[in-house]
Amino acid sequence: MESREGHPAGVFPPRPTAREVVMPNAHSMNELVENDHKALLKALSDLETTFEHPDTEMFGEWKLERLWQLRDFLNQLQKHFDLEETGGFNERMSRTAPHLVAQIEHLEEDHLKITSDLTHIIDVMKGIYQPDSPKLERVHSRVQDLVQFIRVHEAAETDIIQEAFYQELGAGD
Ligand SMILES: [Fe+2]
Ligand SMILES: [Fe+2]
Numbered sequence: 001m002e003s004r005e006g007h008p009a010g011v012f013p014p015r016p017t018a019r020e021v022v023m024p025n026a027h028s029m030n031e032l033v034e035n036d037h038k039a040l041l042k043a044l045s046d047l048e049t050t051f052e053h054p055d056t057e058m059f060g061e062w063k064l065e066r067l068w069q070l071r072d073f074l075n076q077l078q079k080h081f082d083l084e085e086t087g088g089f090n091e092r093m094s095r096t097a098p099h100l101v102a103q104i105e106h107l108e109e110d111h112l113k114i115t116s117d118l119t120h121i122i123d124v125m126k127g128i129y130q131p132d133s134p135k136l137e138r139v140h141s142r143v144q145d146l147v148q149f150i151r152v153h154e155a156a157e158t159d160i161i162q163e164a165f166y167q168e169l170g171a172g173d
Contacts, residue, residue: 012039012076029089030165036080037154043073044147051143056131063128070122077118077150081111084157097164104160110153117146 016032050069055062084090085108094101121142128135 011072015079029087029092030161033080033083033089033161036083037158040076040080040150040154043076044150047073047143048147051140054131054136059131063125067122067125070118070125074115074118074122077114081115084108085111093160093164097160100160100164103156107153107157107160110149114146114150114153117142117149121146 047069050066090104090108094104121139124135124142125139128139
């Protein structure tokens with residue numbers, strides 16, 4: 001068995017139930033989102049690495065592994081977006097820092113773009129049957145673009161969280 005830290009690509013540690021997610025305090029919610037962000041960053045670097053060198057000898061197997069990796073990543077992202085959008089996290093940030101509402105809405109729009117780009121990548125990937133197909137190069141560059149986009153998104157989100165959190169702490173003075 002792999003440890004929680006060393007879990008293989010595409011397999012993630014058990015998540016809390018939805019009931020546990022509706023946290024009684026802000027601190028646990030922040031921690032949950034932060035842990036998700038760490039897991040996402042790991043998944044992003046795994047994606048980057050695995051697409052660098054396609055296995056041309058066993059392309060069918062390599063392609064299936066990549067498809068499953070992308071689908072697991074899509075699911076991981078969707079659950080993370082659920083947490084941010086409907087788990088009460090963004091709502092609490094908007095309440096705490098109303099001047100950040102436009103930026104928070106912009107981040108939620110990013111979620112739609114990320115989902116649609118990733119779904120498109122999966123669809124194109126599924127239709128590639130030869131390692132020398134020009135489509136594979138396009139998929140690789142789209143994966144790189146998406147990885148970069150998500151990193152920028154997460155960094156912007158971290159800034160907003162810190163600013164909102166700062167407001168919250170300041171409000172207690
Ligand atoms: Fe987000
Ligand atoms: Fe996020």
